Amino acid sequence: MISASPCKIVSALSVTSEDTMLTPELQAALAAVVGAAHIRTDDESLIAYGTDALKRGHAADLVVLPANTQEVASVVRLCAGARVPIVPRGAGTGYTGGAVPLQGGVVLSLERMNRIIEIDELNLIAIVEPNVVTGELQAAVEKAGLFYPPDPASLKESVIGGNVAECAGGPRAFKYGTTKKYVLGLEAVLPTGEIIVTGGKVVKNVVGYDLTQLLVGSEGTLAIITKIILRLIPKPPVWATLRASFIDVEAAVAAVTNITRARVIPATLELVDGESLEAVANYLQVRSLAPAGTGAVLLLEVDGVAAAVAEEASRVEQACREAGATEVLRARDEGERQELWRVRREISHSLKVITPLKFNHDVVVPKGRIPELFALVRRLRDEYRLRIPCFGHAGDGNIHVNIMVDPGDAAEIARAHEAEPILFRGVIAMEGSISGEHGIGFSKMPFVPLELSPDEIALMKRVKQAFDPMGILNPGKMFP
Ligand SMILES: Cc1cc2nc3c(=O)[nH]c(=O)nc-3n(C[C@H](O)[C@H](O)[C@H](O)COP(=O)(O)OP(=O)(O)OC[C@H]3O[C@@H](n4cnc5c(N)ncnc54)[C@H](O)[C@@H]3O)c2cc1C
Structure with a gap:
């Protein structure tokens, strides 16, 4: 995204073993802790563990796979x-490149720590190791009639530890809140090797600073999370799914306002703009997904007890029709529900067909200012001649603004880079934020000073220094 970087960020990954700070003695000591079978040194692994969905990375010098908290602490002490x-x-x-080892060193993969330790139905709590796949935890608690609401679209792959470290959101955040609302306590290893426990099984706890919430969203820069205590809620028994079509984004946003006025908080309220619809229709070769005259759709779900769901679904439908919906479909069964969601689910794949490179921004504005955000995007499209499909969580104002660029077109990439700070300054002026859920990593780092003051950044750096005096944990992230 930003070409200038103090570190060796390479788009085509290369292994940089000649630069490694790892001596053979240290490597042998690490192997003695986790077992030689749980160390990766081959080029393929060093490269694979050196990147994330940003697709720009730096090879690791060594990948270490500890089995438990004690092993994590021993690895940290040796590295420190x-x-x-x-x-x-x-x-x-x-x-955003959060898991990229920008300065090489050890990638500590928590993939062997993937157990659901306990589902405590009486206290509405789950205790998990960090690498439990989010969707698998959801399925496990739902079997007990319980519900873990945070639902990043990556939930079939991403894990709870990564969700906690990023404070992941998702379509259900408007009604149910993001990951932070569900984290009651943590066990973590500090970069100096001590093991700490924060919070616990109780929903009320006001002793000392709230270290649990400080670690949530800290992007692996303050501590390594090794155990997580999560709050659960009862599973809503019934839901209704609707898809409303509009001639343009403005009409769809008017419907969002109407729904708020009708005092309904849908479990999901997703908006897909015309450019994104067109991409999905082309990708799936289903023209009916982007019919002529449809410039935006809303995907809505309401959930709860049956009588309330029926009543709220009717109010939502009416709110959409009053905003000029050209069509409102309501799923009659699970098959139809999945069909209505198809457009939303296929967007990421569809955009890749337009061009493989996108600058994917997850800006967020107060819901009432979404029309201003779309007006700004329209201006950027026109002035900078860019393709910018948008979709996202209209319920909470978190819109994914995807600036699509041809990797071989340097002029287009330059225009995109010019447009980015204008987008970010615009959302901040709208009382929003440059990132609602993807975090900063290294890709958004240059833009942090647009949102945080020098005093705020200095304070955060002092917090980092207190946790990590040697600066060895995930260096080069978050703050420029
Ligand atoms: C197709 C797709 C859809 C997505 N949709 C959403 C969405 O709807 N909402 C959303 O919020 N995000 C979304 N994301 C982004 C991503 O899935 C989330 O940020 C997710 O929380 C990352 O989890 P992970 O396990 O992959 O973490 P990683 O990518 O492995 O790591 C992310 C950060 O967390 C740190 N970290 C990981 N584990 C630990 C640990 N145990 N202790 C300390 N630090 C740790 C890493 O160092 C890194 O900084 C999406 C991504 C993709 C590819």
């Missing part, structure tokens, strides 16, 4: 003694 950088890694689906 040799001042070798450590980068924690979940599933590697992050969009």
Whole structure:
């Protein structure tokens, strides 16, 4: 995204073993901790563990796969003694390069720590190791009639530890909140090797600073999370799914306003703009997904007890029709529900067909200002001659603005880079934020000073220094 970088960020990954700070003695000591079978040194692994969904990375010098908290702490102590950088890694689906070992060193993959330790139905709690796949935890708790609402679209691959480290959101955030709302306690290993436990099984706890919430969203820069205590809620028994079509984004956003006025909070309220619809229709070769005259669709779900769902679904439908919906479909069964969601689910794949390179921004504005955000995007499209399909979580104002560029077109890439800071300044002026859920990593780092003041950044750096005096945990991330 930003070409200038203090570190060796390479788009075509190369292994840089000649630069490694890892001595054979340290490598042998790490192998003694986790077992030689749980160390990766081959080029293919060093490259694979050196990137994430951003697709721009830096090869690791060594990949270490500990089995438990004690092994994590021993690995950290050995690396700290040799001042070798450590980068924690979940599933590697992050969009901002958070799990990329920018300065080489050890990638500490938590993939062997993937157990659901306990589902405590009485206290509405789940205790998990960090690399439990989010969707698998959801399925497990739902079997007990419980619900873990955070639902990043990556939920079939991403893991709870990565979700906690990024404070992942998703379509259900408007009604149910993001990951932070569900984290009651953590066990974590500090970059100096101590094991700490924050929070616990209780929903009320006001002793000392709230270290749990400080670690949530800290992007692997403050501590390595080794255990997570999560709050669960009862599973909503019934839901209704609707898809409303509109001639343009403005009409769809008017419907969102009407729904708020009708005092309904849908479980999901997703918006897909015309350019994204067109991409999906082309990708799936189904023209009816982007019919002429449809410039935006809303995908909505309401959930709860049956009587309330029926009543709220009717109010939502009416709110859409009053905003000029040209069509409102309501799923009659699970098959139809999946069909209505198809457009939303296929967007990511469809955009890749337009061009393989996108600058994927997850900006967020107060819901009432979404029309201003779309007006700004239209201006950028016209002035900078860019393709910018948008979709996302209209319920909470978190819109994915995808600037599509041809990797071989340097002029187009330059125009995109010019447009990015204008987009970010615009959302900040709208009282929004440059990232609602994907975090900063290294790709958004240059833009942080647009949103945070020098005093705020200095304070955050002092927090980092207090946790990580040697600066070995995930260095080169978050703050320029
Ligand atoms: C197709 C797709 C759809 C997506 N949709 C969404 C979405 O709807 N909402 C959303 O919020 N995000 C979304 N994302 C982004 C991504 O899935 C999330 O940021 C997710 O939380 C990352 O989890 P992960 O396990 O892959 O973490 P990784 O990418 O492995 O790591 C992310 C960060 O967390 C740190 N980390 C990982 N594990 C630990 C640990 N145990 N302790 C300390 N630090 C750790 C890493 O160092 C890194 O900084 C999407 C990504 C893709 C590819």
